[in-house]
Each structure stands twice: as structure tokens, then as C-alpha cells.
Amino acid sequence: xxxxxxxxxxxxxxxxxxxxxxxxxxxxxxxxxxxxxxxxxxxxxxxxxxxxxxxxxxxxxxxxxxxxxxxxxxxxxxxxxxxxxxxxxxxxxxxxxxxxxxxxxxxxxxxxxxxxxxxxxxxxxxxxxxxxxxxxxxxxxxxxxxxxxxxxxxxxxxxxxxxxxxxxxxxxxxxxxxxxxxxxxxxxxxxxxxxxxxxxxxxxxxxxxxxxxxxxxxxxxxxxxxxxxxxxxxxxxxxxxxxxxxxxxxxxxxxxxxxxxxxxxxxxxxxxxxxxxxxxxxxxxxxxxxxxxxxxxxxxxxxxxxxxxxxxxxxxxxxxxxxxxxxxxxxxxxxxxxxxxxxxxxxxxxxxxxxxxxxxxxxxxxxxxxxxxxxxxxxxxxxxxxxxxxxxxxxxxx
Amino acid sequence: xxxxxxxxxxxxxxxxxxxxxxxxxxxxxxxxxxxxxxxxxxxxxxxxxxxxxxxxxxxxxxxxxxxxxxxxxxxxxxxxxxxxxxxxxxxxxxxxxxxxxx
Numbered sequence: 228x229x230x231x232x233x234x235x236x237x238x239x240x241x242x243x244x245x246x247x248x249x250x251x252x253x254x255x256x257x258x259x260x261x262x263x264x265x266x267x268x269x270x271x272x273x274x275x276x277x278x279x280x281x282x283x284x285x286x287x288x289x290x291x292x293x294x295x296x297x298x299x300x301x302x303x304x305x306x307x308x309x310x311x312x313x314x315x316x317x318x319x320x321x322x323x324x325x326x327x328x329x330x331x332x333x334x335x336x337x338x339x340x341x342x343x344x345x346x347x348x349x350x351x352x353x354x355x356x357x358x359x360x361x362x363x364x365x366x367x368x369x370x371x372x373x374x375x376x377x378x379x380x381x382x383x384x385x386x387x388x389x390x391x392x393x394x395x396x397x398x399x400x401x402x403x404x405x406x407x408x409x410x411x412x413x414x415x416x417x418x419x420x421x422x423x424x425x426x427x428x429x430x431x432x433x434x435x436x437x438x439x440x441x442x443x444x445x446x447x448x449x450x451x452x453x454x455x456x457x458x459x460x461x462x463x464x465x466x467x468x469x470x471x472x473x474x475x476x477x478x479x480x481x482x483x484x485x486x487x488x489x490x491x492x493x494x495x496x497x498x499x500x501x502x503x504x505x506x507x508x509x510x511x512x513x514x515x516x517x518x519x520x521x522x523x524x525x526x527x528x529x530x531x532x533x534x535x536x537x538x539x540x541x542x543x544x545x546x547x548x549x550x551x552x553x554x555x556x557x558x559x560x561x562x563x564x565x566x567x568x569x570x571x572x573x574x575x576x577x578x579x580x581x582x583x584x585x586x587x588x589x590x591x592x593x594x595x596x597x598x599x600x601x602x603x604x605x606x607x608x609x610x611x612x613x614x615x616x617x618x619x620x621x622x623x624x625x
Numbered sequence: 626x627x628x629x630x631x632x633x634x635x636x637x638x639x640x641x642x643x644x645x646x647x648x649x650x651x652x653x654x655x656x657x658x659x660x661x662x663x664x665x666x667x668x669x670x671x672x673x674x675x676x677x678x679x680x681x682x683x684x685x686x687x688x689x690x691x692x693x694x695x696x697x698x699x700x701x702x703x704x705x706x707x708x709x710x711x712x713x714x715x716x717x718x719x720x721x722x723x724x725x726x727x
Binding site: 428430431432474475476477479496497498499500517518519520521524525526527528529602 | 640672673674676677678680681683684687708709710711712714715
């Protein structure tokens with residue numbers, strides 16, 4: 228089944244992939260296979276055109292078995308229609324990135340052996356979706372449930388996948404409002420045992436701000452790929468933004484390097500809110516350091532200073548932009564740094580993994596009934612030596 | 626001695642308020658008096674565009690050899706922002722108008 232899928236994907240266009248993935252499982256008795264992709268708001272699982280029947284509606288992540296398979300990365304079973312046969316719900320995981328879920332319907336009860344085969348098949352399907360997405364718009368369009376601004380289009384093009392896990396590390400990101408983000412960006416890379424991560428906030432909002440953020444982010448990547456340290460990276464970003472935008476447009480940023488073996492964290496805060504550490508599951512505190520000036524301002528500013536801290540195993544680290552802590556509750560109260568810290572402490576204490584914590588944080592601040600955003604809200608939440616990376620692998624549950 | 630010109634916005638300086646203030650700042654940047662006081666004592670909130678506007682004004686004044694004093698009493702929204710963003714030392718900051726003209 229896996230061989231057949233691999234062979235057929237060579238000449239497969241992105242828009243045909245769902246139908247191609249749905250076909251080979253017939254050989255193991257699957258009557259229908261439907262692929263669902265998670266939407267940008269991470270609230271609905273959207274059926275891909277070409278898979279299953281044509282009249283399928285999106286499924287809510289909250290309160291559905293599909294949603295539970297997605298949010299807990301678990302393989303789940305339900306009974307087939309009219310009580311005949313069985314349905315399998317499998318998370319669509321590219322590595323650990325949660326792309327959506329697959330529904331496979333069988334006419335007869337499914338053996339454990341078949342469940343294992345289907346889990347591997349779902350993994351391959353997810354990797355193919357991730358690969359083919361560069362060649363067509365079908366997956367991108369399916370994930371959009373509202374019109375996107377040009378500024379957001381630009382920033383999503385620059386964004387890395389919003390979830391990555393490897394030995395000792397889980398890193399999850401959030402960029403909101405997802406259809407109208409005007410000037411925030413984030414980036415990370417894991418290179419030879421070191422995590423490089425940064426969050427960027429360009430002054431203002433809209434396409435002009437997104438352009439400034441894009442310059443800063445590109446300078447950041449350029450420096451990182453040349454092997455520059457934090458001070459050189461600061462100078463390169465400062466030059467890139469300052470030279471291209473000689474007026475007072477600027478970018479605030481916090482960018483860091485984390486040694487994944489020792490937990491040594493070094494960072495520069497360029498006029499940006501300080502990172503937050505959640506230690507022992509409850510104690511949130513800010514990592515204070517002398518701030519350097521924002522990037523690209525046309526004034527004489529003091530030289531930046533690299534700050535340093537040792538993380539402890541199990542620590543959570545949050546980098547964010549001020550739009551997150553300044554988001555409003557329904558009663559008009561600001562979320563505040565303490566409020567965001569408490570939220571993360573609570574979710575982490577309940578055993579939730581970083582991407583799920585951020586998905587819930589997003590719902591708390593963006594849900595139209597619950598609150599609203601005046602500004603872009605961006606966050607990167609990472610877990611160091613928490614042992615939680617294995618929680619992101621597919622779990623077989625009843 | 627010529628008395629300094631004072632600009633003293635009040636309340637929340639967000640994108641909207643900065644747009645409203647822009648003509649006044651433009652006039653100040655294009656004028657020829659030597660000393661401007663930007664009094665932020667009564668400002669309760671400054672967003673990134675407000676900081677940008679003040680940086681822009683300082684930049685113009687530097688280029689013209691004129692002086693800009695920023696009034697930000699300790700603990701005020703402006704003082705906190707200038708400190709947190711690491712730009713305080715790029716400005717002449719005073720706790721009060723009296724201190725700026727002394």
C-alpha cells in the first residue's frame with residue numbers, strides 16, 4: 228500500500244493528491260478515506276476536495292472525535308455508519324507538525340495490525356501533503372476560512388512550520404490574527420545542537436509593517452546561515468532595516484540561542500518585551516536584561532549587550548510580542564504578562580503540550596465572543612528537557 | 626533667551642492619536658526655533674507608532690542642530706516605555722518642564 232502510494236506520487240499534482248491517497252487503502256478493506264486539514268484558526272478540520280464524497284462539511288476541533296485525534300495526536304476508533312464496520316481517525320503528522328486528520332472507514336472491525344499499518348500510511352500521507360504544498364494552492368486554500376490580507380500572505384510565506392520537536396526540545400509558534408497579521412514575524416532553526424529562535428515586531432500595522440518585518444527576518448536568517456553570533460546578527464538587522472527604511476520605522480525583536488545539551492540561553496532584546504520562564508510548572512518570571520535599542524532607528528544608541536541564563540530541565544520559555552499581553556478580555560481588561568504567564572502555567576500543569584497550549588491561548592484571545600486583538604499577537608513557546616516530545620507522536624487510544 | 630515651544634499631548638497616543646498629532650510634529654520639525662519640549666507627562670499610553678514619531682522628530686532635530694527635550698516623569702507611561710525599549714539614552718529626558726528649562 229505504501230509502495231503503491233509512493234510510486235503514484237511522482238507525477239501527482241497537489242490537487243490530485245487527496246484522491247491518490249484515498250485509493251490504495253481499498254486493498255486493506257478501507258471503503259472510504261477522507262483527508263481533513265486544520266484551518267488557520269485551528270478550530271476546524273476542513274475536508275480536502277477529491278477525498279471522500281463531495282458534500283462533506285468541516286468538523287469542529289472541539290467536541291468531535293476527529294478533533295480529539297488531531298489535538299491529542301491519537302489514533303481513535305468509532306463505529307461505522309448504521310453500526311456496521313469501524314472508523315479509524317488518525318492524526319496527519321509531518322514529523323510532529325499537526326496538519327490535520329484522516330478518517331478511514333472499514334466494513335469490518337479493524338485489527339491492531341491494520342491500525343499500525345494505517346498509522347504509518349497517515350504519516351506518509353502527511354509528508355506528501357507537506358512536500359506537494361510547494362507546487363499548488365489546494366492545501367493552502369482549504370485551510371483558509373476567511374479572506375487573508377496581502378500583509379498576512381507575505382508573513383505566512385516567511386513563517387517556518389509552527390511546530391517542531393526533537394530530542395530535548397518542543398517548539399511551537401503562534402501568529403495572530405492569522406488572516407490579518409500586519410507586522411509580526413517569528414523564526415527558528417535547530418543547527419547542530421543549538422536552537423536559534425527569534426520574534427520580531429515591526430512598528431505599525433498592515434502591508435508596510437509586514438515589509439519591514441520581512442527585511443528584519445531575512446537579515447536574521449542571512450546572519451544565522453553565515454554563522455554570525457548574536458551581536459553581529461543585531462548589527463546586520465539594524466543595518467538592513469535602517470538602510471532600507473531611513474525614516475524612523477523600526478523593528479523590536481528578541482532573538483536567542485539555546486544550547487540543547489546544557490540549557491545555556493543567550494539572547495538580545497532589541498527594545499522588546501523580555502522572555503518569560505515557567506519553571507517547576509508554576510513559577511513564571513521575566514528574564515530581565517538591559518534592553519538594546521530597537522532595530523533600524525536613526526539615532527545614536529548604546530551597544531547591545533548579550534544576556535545569559537541557564538534553563539533548568541522541564542522549563543518552558545515564552546517569547547512574545549506585546550500584542551499578546553495587551554490583548555483584551557471581554558470585560559476590557561488587558562491580559563497582561565502575569566495573565567499570560569498564569570494561563571501557560573495552568574495549561575502546562577494540566578499536562579498539555581506546547582502546541583495545544585498555544586492553540587487554547589489563541590482561542591482565549593481571538594475568539595470573537597471572548598475577546599479581541601488591537602495588535603498582532605505572536606508567541607513562541609518552547610519546552611526544554613521536559614520529555615514532552617514523545618507526547619507529540621501518535622498514541623493509540625481507545 | 627527664546628522660550629521653548631511646547632507640545633503636550635494627553636491621554637492615549639495610539640496610531641489614531643499620532644495621525645492627529647502628525648501636522649504639529651511636522652510643523653515643529655520644519656520650524657527654526659532652537660528648543661522644543663515634548664511634554665509626555667499626561668500621556669497614559671504610547672504605542673509603537675508614537676515611539677516612532679518621537680524617534681523621527683529627534684532624528685530631524687539632530688540633523689538640524691536643534692534641541693528636543695522630552696518630559697517623562699519617573700513612573701509615567703513614557704518613562705517606562707523609553708526605559709523598556711532601550712532608547713532612553715538617545716533622548717534628553719527630564720522629569721518636569723522646570724527641569725528642562727532650568
